[in-house]
Amino acid sequence: MTSIRTALQLTSLLTSLALAATPPLSLASEDTAGSLTPRAGIAMHGSPKYPAGFAHFDYVNPDAPKGGTLSMSVVANGFDSFNPFDIRGVAAAGISTYLYDTLLESSADEPFSAYGLIAESLETPPDRSYVIFNLRKEALFQDGEPITAEDVKFSFETLTNKGHPFFRNYYADISEVTVENPHRVRFDFGTTSNRELPLILGQMPILPAHYWKTREFGENGLTPPVGSGPYRIGEFEAGRSVTYERVTDYWAQNLGVRKGRFNFDRIRYDYYTDDTVVLEAFKAGNLDFRQETSAKNWATAYTGPKFDNGSIVTEAIEHHRPTGMQGFVYNTRRPVFSDPKVREALAYGFDFEWANKNLFYGQYTRTDSYFENSELASSGLPQARELEILEPFKERLSSSVFTEVYAPPETDGQQGLRKNLRTALELLTEAGYIIRDGKMVNAETGQPLAFEVLLAQKNFERVVLPFKNNLAKLGIDVSVRLVDSNQYVQRVREFDFDMITQVLPQSDSPGNEQREYWHSSNVDAVGSRNYMGVNDPVVDELVSMVIQAPDREELVQRVRALDRVLLHGHYVIPHWYLARDRVAYWKQLVRPETTPKNGIDLNNWWVKP
Template sequence: MHIARNLLAVLSAFFILVPPVHAAAPEPRHGIAMHGELKHGPDFEHFDYVNPDAPKGGELKLAVTGNGFDTFNPFVLRGVAAAGANAYLYDTLLSQSEDEAFSAYGLIAEKVQVPEDRSWVTFHINPQATFHDGEPITADDVIFSFETLTEKGHPFYQAYYADVAEVKKLDDLTVRFNFKDTTNRELPLILGQLPVLPKHYWKDREFGGASLEPPVGSGPYEIDSYEAGRTVTYGRVDDYWAADLPVNRGRYNFDKIRYEYFSDDTVSMEAFKAGIYDFREETSAKSWATAYEGEKFTEGEFKKEEIHHEQPAGMQGFIYNTRRSVFQDPLVRQALAYAFDFDWTNRNLFYDQYSRTNSYFENSELASTGLPSGAELKLLEPHRKNLLPAVFEQEYRPPSSDEEGEMRKNLARAVQLLDQAGWGFKDGKMVNRKTGEQLKFEILLAQKTFERVVSPFINNLKRLGIDADMRRVDTTQYVQRIRNFDFDMFIMSIGQSNSPGNEQRSFWSSEAAEQPGSRNYAGVSDPVVDDLVDKVIQAPDREALVARTRALDRVLLWGHYVIPQWYLPYRRVAYTSELQRPETLPATGVSLDTWWYEQ
């Protein structure tokens, strides 16, 4: 006992005399990269894809197809926000580079500190940063923004920042976020995407409601004028404090940016040819092939261009709502894919412009191909008993009909799969042999242009004894129904980045499946997917990220949550000759923030 006491005394003295050794605090830096090093050093002057000497001036006129807007708050579930409200009214802590996989540089936060294990991040606010009303941006505003968005904002923010344990004010211009999970390497970067809202403005206002009161923002533009639901014009802030920062040089060149709303795309197209707006990105292959003709194009008043990009094309397709009983069986979902004739659609409706989508990360190294091997196979192996054998034995490819008579074989294969799932013909209808339920569903649409795609699909389904109805609703009703998962099937494009991470939770997690407003439209709720999503988020380097994303991609594909449609490796744009763009393009292909007006 005395020996133990003496030893304790000696050890106590040692720890008093010898101070603990702490790892040196990381130096504040001008930016942060997801993996590897930043492309641009601390003294960089501008991004490579801008014209730093672009002239300022002019008005950029753009179009929106839809039934208008009823709020300038883009951060909440209620209402339909005005186009451009998020992009132009509010700045973020950091500004993302468009020519790197995922790197961000100082904006509101001039410096950022991150330890090697990424267990926390500290943002040092630029002392010059101000809101539009001249009030300085402080740590209190950053903390208010985080707490408000995660507690009262769109459910996306709660999922996106789920691994933040606490946020601390170190001083008026310094704020630190501590994390629950030190394996979430992306978290410092996505916190850099936090839009900063003015605490003093929202103090006496209800954040969660829809409002057309022009807010006080922090970005390069403010609301100049608007006509409720019809037009909104943003004016460049004359004394914008961040105009000359390296991340903004050569950007935000227009004095005004005006959005005008049109009821449908046909009206919008005619308005463009009449010169009512300046820039149009075409989504219809038929229009691209036939409508962009005439004197204005031949004489150079309008330009037509296909601009290639290096971004993942994502997944566009018919999305099943697996919350519906009729779509809960993967065999049924797989069977219905055989009724969509992409090859006929592409040939007869799209002038063979499109390629078939085979991945949720199409057009990138993140897409799964062949059979799983190496690191990807190692990730999937522990889940083998919970996955279809096809995940390990077959390369996923959606049904094709590029050969004569192939569509008849596809429909026959659909009948076989439905038979395996317990469905069969009765009086010409496909019914469940146990319950007598008829296989029928509704396809929800907002755009008239998709009707010609959906109609042939419905006709093929009828040949299988399946009744599918097409229902087109106005934009407001469409948005609300999608947010509340009030649909059977709809067409959606799920965009992806070159550096997938925390947003995958909103797309695929079991928690998001039950959260109205999340982007898990299909209702994916699978422990295997949850595990792979976590592993994507925790990827320690680019090599691991690629392998983990491919594994997630493969499992989602064989889950048959969508019927894949098509993609383009380029963007189809037309614009007036007064619009000019830099010679060097970003990976996204088109970044209107870098264009300018020249008489």
């Protein structure tokens, strides 16, 4: 599961006070008449942590005061849309989180459990072949209209037919939607082995059918739409800033899934085109909070009287969420990257150890899994159950999957890079390349080995340029192109690049979203997150196995098998990760004492009265 909060980012995306008398259930039970007992919460595997009618999540302060303004920054070339669900345009930051409620709400201290928000309860049989959501009668859109089952059906049909391609993939196994009464809606599934569907349907943002009845979805531009969430759009300046205002009579504010959350009266995003300017704006007091992504800044820039006297607080807060994969991503649709041996060879030109020492102040750890920082990551050679999963595919996989421990190239000492470049040269020779007149060329066609790295952040040039220079020693011509954020987004959507630097986020409970990243059906789907162009029947089968995992232990083993096959496909050159959130904030902000495993969430913070 990757929740619908980003990548579009998918979100950091269930139990009602009204169900206080309902006992918690791990699986829906059938009474003597064959009907299902409604439940207030559901876990992907096992039982949810929180009982029906729980007062609040353990990691929030239920008495947090409301009020104040939270000012933050976005480094981008503006926005031109208030519709985060359409592939056209660039949506304003924060809009999917603050403007729209979902049927269920996920907790941040469990692998994947969800509890009732718009839905008061849900019903699903042990095989999870369908799910019924019972909606709260008090649930309202921001214009005062009630949220009904017709709105849920409308939202599903609109998102899957007119929305971002992500939704079609995410909800691909849903066969029918039936409105049983104004507050009861049923989803039937085309397969009975996709246990995640009741939970990910709960993540679906609910749109007002009455509002869109007279409007064309995706063409409303910067007209503020009607939402259902805790904030509405306030003041905004097209492309430069947007402010969300708290809905003071928000219908869900006293539910257990909302208590102690969304405490700021106003949340403002200001757009900048230069992160250096953002840092100075933060230190000047124009911004309240900053999450630092630059190791150099963290080591050198957070000094001065305001830090010494405690006006600005800096913390590196440990988290236990999967960090996913950040790396140089190959577009294997390009002929230059079609050969895995070439992709493997080029990885020897990236000197992580040098970069970590000279650029990052030794703060990072090398990534060697798509599911880094979690039990889902593969390691060593495949054994026991993971080996059983992979054995049927043995004839279709590289032998290295079974005989070689995957590890990204590393340099050890002064000769490390030279040794790595020799290895790269050997691999390129095996792939049919030779050096001619100082250039690496295809021995048969004479075509030079050359490619472009597309960037949207100037500060990443300091990482790319040493990589470029190392490969130049092998006669490989690497060019670097820096474009504005809007052009970058559009080119990535259309796979118009050779190589990009990209983060592939993961959750603690991978599922249907894996189709978006790796499945062959998305190789040519504009806007999909199969940036690499993975097109492998074995990967397709492993993705299906992950989605159909019957329990947590089997899920872990199947994800490890998928991870291993992807790593040996050499689709990326792995970068690094940090198991801490580096944050700086002005002292008027307060955070809860407890940090959940997923790390910080500003929606749980507040301003000192």
